[in-house]
Amino acid sequence: MQPLAIAALGVVTVLTFVLYVLGRRYTRAYVAKHNAMPRLTWMFHRTGDPELEAPRRMALGLLPIYLIALYLYLFRP
Secondary structure (H helix, E strand, O other): HHHHHHHHHHHHHHHHHHHHHHHHHHHHHHHHHHHHOOOHHHHHHHOOOHHHHHHHHHHHHHHHHHHHHHHHHHOOO
């Protein structure tokens, strides 16, 4: 296995956990405020609430890094 693939797998592993934690934090705050589950596309819709925006923006910012690392791991020879 190439060092790039190993590094990409490490990034994917860590970011999977981080995105899970951010999604869980967002969901708990959203349910506490609105008594309903958020949309499945929660990461792509602004809420206007600062408490909900912080995890949403962080997850949205990490998503491109996650996708690039996943591509490098899966499709790099």
